[in-house]
Amino acid sequence: MTSTGDRAADITFRGVGVSYPGGVRGLQDIDLRIPAGEMVAVVGLSGAGKSTLVRTINGLVPITEGEIVVGDRHLPASRGRELRELRSEIGMVFQSFNLARRARVIDNVLMGRLHTAPTWRTLLGAWSRDDVELAMQALERVGIVDKAYVKAGNLSGGQQQRVAIARTLAQQPKIVLADEPVASLDPPTSHTVMRDLERINAELGITVVINLHFLDLARRYGRRLIGLRGGRIVFDGTGEEADEQVFADIYGRSLTGEDVLEARAQL
Template sequence: MIEFMNVEKTYSNGTTALRNINLKIGQGEFVAVIGLSGAGKSTLIRCINRMHEITGGTLIVDDVDVAKLKGGQIRRFRRRIGMIFQSFNLVTRTTVINNVLVSFVPELPLWRKWTGLFTKEQRIKALEALDKVGILVKAFVRVDQLSGGQQQRVALARTLAQSPDIILADEPIASLDPVTSRVVMDDFKNINKAMNISVIMNIHHVDMALEYADRIIGIRKGEVVFDGETSKVTPEILDHIYGGKWAEERASLQESVAEQLPAGGSSLYV
């Protein structure tokens, strides 16, 4: 489904973000990309939907050479790939269902875009997507009245409404507390298994990656230094991925989780 062949990414300022990336990701896989901040994790997943242009090698998604797409081809290609951000990217002053319906705007005729009128089928599909992430009861509530976890689930429903083959998630639980993070990760896992949608997730919380993903890709300084089944990840491998700094990274994660827990709480997450 997705194949990186000697992919390189160098920014205009001369910074090399990716070096010699060779990966194959099959349909229906749940892949977590881990590594230190600045290692190239976000760049890797954003190349898949061409939010970032590669500067070397070849990137193939379902037999499509991504770098060769132009204009409308890029827009149509991106319809098949859902993108979830840490910041949710929702319009907070309108309702939940209106935020999900936004996913249909690119395919509307011009007169519907002007009037904001969606078809009955589109509204039903939006409601079905909200039901899949367990937030249907909030369909007509304003987004700014929801918790952070609920807002992330709205963002996930908006992505599901476009019927993607792939979901890319860029630190989707970074701003959520541990309990809410688990709820959102459950949604990702259920969707991955029930709908056979590939999930490629850049995630800082290694514990969650090991619990939910089937496969771990470790990135260090723009290079893949580990690629294998989650069950094969050891403390030694984590130390290799994190350049000998896994102990410090783990301590930082523990401190971050502890700060988000209520007084007297405990965490099972790190």
């Protein structure tokens, strides 16, 4: 799988806000630039706006104020075909994996090629040799190519998440968004998945934006941390700068075992 670094795109938030029905504010006054090829961890309490911020980048959550520019595409101006094209360039990894559990791993990964394949091929499962090769390379990159012809539902949670990452890689994205990708995984598996994302960023030059709750993971893998509180950015800096006082400012309280993956595993 070749590098996509030359295809990477900046992400810019300009005065972005999100309001939900009833007047609930999901995001407020977000001004932020994520340069192409950066790996960013977004941290904060539940309800702070982490998932909202990540999902605005591909339009899954519509913004109600300001604009987001991804490369040369503008949200909310993008509509219809332009929005579909934007989403084809942005891979998404979910907490719940979103796999077809009864389908083989290789077939799940090939779903990342839907935006390029003719409809007749997808309906018949008659994927091109190039698409299959790309899918196998993606599985090799996350270390589970040996599971290619196993049903996805027979895999462990960590393996299923790695299939989901491979599916995203097969899409050949400019950006990968990961929304709480390790929330349901044990510590060793969480580190495995995070190392996969770290390697994808470093080796392929793909921008990676990860929404995380666990602060030790955020500091370990996010070269840049964005701290949200009440829908606003309250910290933007490096993992080294994010000491316990910084996290207390983000969370509005002292840290607890629930905020640290290794400590939570012992509770």
